[in-house]
Amino acid sequence: MGVQYYNPACMKPASFDYLAPRSLEEALDYLAEHGYEAKVLAGGQSLVPAMNFRLARPAVLVDINPLSELDYLEETDHRLRIGTLVRHSTFEKPVCQGPTGRLLAMAARHVGHWPIRVRGTFGGSLAHADPAAEWCVIARLLDADLVTRSSSGGRHIPAEMFFQTVFTTALEPDELLLEARLPLLSSDTKVGFQQFSRRAGDFALAMVAVAFQIEEGKVMNPRIALGGVSDRPLRAPEAEQMIEGADPGDPSFRAAAETAAREIEAIGDIHGSASYRRDLVRALTRRAFEQAITIS
């Protein structure tokens, strides 16, 4: 027998049925059959740690890694379509021309570490819905259209509706996140992404993504999204409204940052208090605007 490793006190997953579908349809049939008992295994960089800790004990794992048809990037109709299995590391270099690709690359370098980025997937990160996940913040910033499929049909879920609370999305248990559609921002859009974590590769205590244009010397169509500060990625609508039409520069950036810090419902935890997170939002929002105007 050798050493007995499967004491629940050890870092080993509970047993499960492993299903490796050969087609999308087969994967959806498995999800329909097993419902809440089943978990989709994509990159596994969040699910498997949770299983090793036995925080997650799915009875069935449906491994979609063999479904290479879910690993694609396409540009159609002013949208970037990201297949659910595209790995984080793919985005380290811009996957498309213009600000959307640039913004994804800015965020990608903050996603875990290289070996995590090699395995972890874009769709898996969205479906996991960690409030401090970079892709969830980008999806919220750009109002991503999230395309799902189940054996009984498909849906389009706006990012705003998709992220509900910590680790909780609008996905039904028989539903697979198939694709994320992001707008291809016009080439004059300025983008910035800033985050703060205590050590490289850690989950951020706070992160801020911004996108805006400058028309006739004024800030137009500003978007500000925040992550790591609440139970889900948030927009900062008051701050967006206040900077719309303002002269771009230090005074308006500071004012928007102040408003963002005030309007969010920050949550405190062992890693940082709510007021510390507000301070971070204030600093990071200003830096994200400065970064956007400096480099793009």
Added chain:
Amino acid sequence: MSNRTEVEVRLNVNGRDYRVRVEPRRTLADTLRDNCGLTGTHLGCEHGVCGACTILADGEPVRACLMFAVQCEGMELRTVEGLADGDRLHPLQQAFWENHGLQCGFCTPGFLMLATGYLEQRPEPDEEELKEMLSSNLCRCTGYQNILKAVKQAAAEMRG
């Protein structure tokens, strides 16, 4: 198709085929150690943070504690046991030795595989890139400076 009991898995590790019988829940790291007898791959945290179990899968560094062996059929896996050529150490191993890139050595197999994967893809890294890459794995002895020195020396040697 569905099985909580043991299944047969064929793994290719360091160019050699292993046929093992494992439960689906057995991680790649445990399978390498317990079923293949390749104990060079170390297990530290078992949740993807420490990097001690880093190996190469199809040339890319991965955490072997975050994959299941059943997922790895058909992959070309490389572990620390595959680095040396007989008695001749891999340039990274030699450089770690010469630069005191290890003290207790527990993290070393993970660092060696991480750096091997990196230098094979980017033979001319700059120092900032190297620091970023090395931050992926934890070492509690060296303070990283000697690991960095070792990888830089190995990079120069591997370029020839």
